[in-house]
Amino acid sequence: xxxxxxxxxxxxxxxxLVKPAFAQxxxxxxxxxxxxxxxxxxxxxxxxxxxxxxxxTAERNTFSLQQMNIFLSKPLGDYFSAFVNLEFSLSYASQxxxxxxxxxxxxxxxxxSEALNVKAGLLLPTFNNLNELKNRTPxxxxxxxxxxxxxxxxxxxxxxxxxxxxxxxxxxxxLPIGGMRFDYAxxxxxxETSYIASRNTAGQAGGGLTGEDTSPFKSVGGRIGVRNAAExxxxxxxxTYDRDKRTDTTFGTFAAAGLPGVRxxxxxxxxxxxxxxxxxxxxxSVANFEFEGEYIGVFxxxxxxxxxxGTLDKTFYYGHLLYNFTDKFxxxxxxxxxxxxxxxxxxxxxxxxxxxxxGAGYRITDGLVAKAQYQRIQSRSTNAITIxxxxxxxxxxx
Numbered sequence: 322x323x324x325x326x327x328x329x330x331x332x333x334x335x336x337x338l339v340k341p342a343f344a345q346x347x348x349x350x351x352x353x354x355x356x357x358x359x360x361x362x363x364x365x366x367x368x369x370x371x372x373x374x375x376x377x378t379a380e381r382n383t384f385s386l387q388q389m390n391i392f393l394s395k396p397l398g399d400y401f402s403a404f405v406n407l408e409f410s411l412s413y414a415s416q417x418x419x420x421x422x423x424x425x426x427x428x429x430x431x432x433x434s435e436a437l438n439v440k441a442g443l444l445l446p447t448f449n450n451l452n453e454l455k456n457r458t459p460x461x462x463x464x465x466x467x468x469x470x471x472x473x474x475x476x477x478x479x480x481x482x483x484x485x486x487x488x489x490x491x492x493x494x495x496l497p498i499g500g501m502r503f504d505y506a507x508x509x510x511x512x513e514t515s516y517i518a519s520r521n522t523a524g525q526a527g528g529g530l531t532g533e534d535t536s537p538f539k540s541v542g543g544r545i546g547v548r549n550a551a552e553x554x555x556x557x558x559x560x561t562y563d564r565d566k567r568t569d570t571t572f573g574t575f576a577a578a579g580l581p582g583v584r585x586x587x588x589x590x591x592x593x594x595x596x597x598x599x600x601x602x603x604x605x606s607v608a609n610f611e612f613e614g615e616y617i618g619v620f621x622x623x624x625x626x627x628x629x630x631g632t633l634d635k636t637f638y639y640g641h642l643l644y645n646f647t648d649k650f651x652x653x654x655x656x657x658x659x660x661x662x663x664x665x666x667x668x669x670x671x672x673x674x675x676x677x678x679x680g681a682g683y684r685i686t687d688g689l690v691a692k693a694q695y696q697r698i699q700s701r702s703t704n705a706i707t708i709x710x711x712x713x714x715x716x717x718x719x
Contacts, residue, residue: 348395355389356458358692358714365707386412387464387473387714390425390456402430408456410472421475425456436494446488447506447544448559449615450602459716462651462682464694467639468659468674469617481513482661483598483617483637485542485561502550504557507543512536515566538564538593546602553607559600564593565621565633572664588626588664594633595622614640631663636673654679672701680712688718 359382366377386409393405405427411420428442445453454460455470465471469483480486488510495502511517511534518535546557572587597620604613619635636658643653660673680694694712699705 350394351391353389353391353719354457354459354717355719356387356464356714356716357385358387358464358712359384360464360710360712363709365709366705385473386420388456388458389413390458397429400431400433402432404428404430406456408472410475434494436496438493440491440493442489444488444491444508446485446491446508446510446542447493448485448542448561448598449544449600449617450555450557450604450613451615452484459688459690459718461716462643462653462692463641463655463680464692464712464714465696465710467615467637467641467655467657468676469637478659478661479514481515482565482635483619485510485540485563485598486514487511488540488542498547500549501547504546504548505543506545507541509539509541512538512540512563513566516564536564536566536593542598544600554605556603557601559598559602561598563596565596567591567594567623567633571662588629588631588633588662591623591625596620609645611643611645612641614638630666631671633662635662636660649684650681651684652679652681668702670700670702670706674698674700674706678710690716692716 361380361382363380364378388411389409391407391409393407394402396402406425407422408425409420409422413420413422415422424443426442426444428440428444431439431441445456447453451467451470455466455472465473468474468478469480471478485508488508490510491506491508493504493506495504497503516534516536516538518531518533520531540561540563542559542561542563544557544559546555548555567588568590570587570589599618599620601616602614604611606612616638617636619633621633623633625631637660639655639657641653641655643651645651655676655678657676658673659675661670663671665671676696676698678694678696680692682690682692684690692712692714694710694714696710696712698708698710700707
């Protein structure tokens with residue numbers, strides 16, 4: 322009898338404990354985006370010499386889980402909510418050393434009204450139009466995103482040189498102005514990724530625990546803009562102020578990327594360089610046409626060595642024009658230009674890289690989009706570097 326009573330009370334108590342847990346799970350929303358693709362890449366490097374030109378070519382084909390994001394969101398009362406974004410890229414498999422995994426976002430939000438919202442935690446700061454949307458792959462028409470937003474080339478191009486990658490506090494909102502709305506966002510966070518302690522630097526002199534900022538500098542920035550109520554027109558300007566870590570010997574953007582024909586010229590340490598990023602974005606739709614474009618200029622207050630002919634300043638811009646033939650089928654053309662560090666003005670990459678091409682897509686269902694894209698990347702120099710990509714992919718909302 323005593324055994325029966327004990328069992329009864331344990332079961333009864335379990336019911337009271339489990340019920341609130343299920344109630345909490347009912348409010349938790351779990352969803353995600355993923356993009357899989359296959360592509361052909363053909364690289365051609367033309368080198369001009371006094372005896373003529375030399376052309377080297379290489380070709381490869383591959384399939385990949387380009388990116389997958391898993392989102393968790395939950396309301397925390399009348400004014401508060403929480404959000405987590407887990408990102409897996411390039412067929413991530415830790416035991417095989419493939420791809421990467423990161424917690425891209427983990428924040429709580431306070432929404433008092435449309436005019437005042439506050440995010441606190443790890444977040445993607447508002448900068449231009451695409452910085453917060455770059456991981457929503459099924460909502461984007463292209464497979465290969467504009468240079469600085471494409472995670473698949475993160476090992477070749479430091480996005481931190483052009484974008485504020487992380488923030489930890491953001492105040493934002495919108496206010497009505499006539500028939501338009503005025504948007505604003507102000508954010509702050511740690512210094513660029515180069516200042517963050519990793520497993521290789523933690524414990525060293527001046528280093529902190531992994532993931533912590535080892536510098537006294539912080540990043541501040543924001544965006545202001547206007548848009549119409551129908552979301553068919555949007556324009557804004559963005560800016561950030563932080564430091565560029567140049568305390569070690571560094572190499573130019575394209576030399577570090579290992580592009581053929583680009584010599585590994587270096588710049589001696591010049592310290593923690595004050596840096597300003599300036600951005601502008603414009604997007605609109607008219608009838609069946611949709612346009613989006615951005616500009617980013619990066620400017621440094623650097624004290625260069627004597628006789629240094631290069632610059633740390635950088636430029637990036639892109640334009641994208643899309644036409645919807647039907648509710649399901651669309652096609653587009655685009656152009657990108659990126660100019661990174663110039664250590665030696667005579668290098669093949671000193672003129673920057675440009676990319677142009679286009680593609681098409683078919684919305685099979687609301688959560689399934691088939692895409693195709695052609696992208697040609699080339700250098701603006703005598704020694705031409707040309708890379709041709711043909712992409713086929715599938716974007717999924719689950």
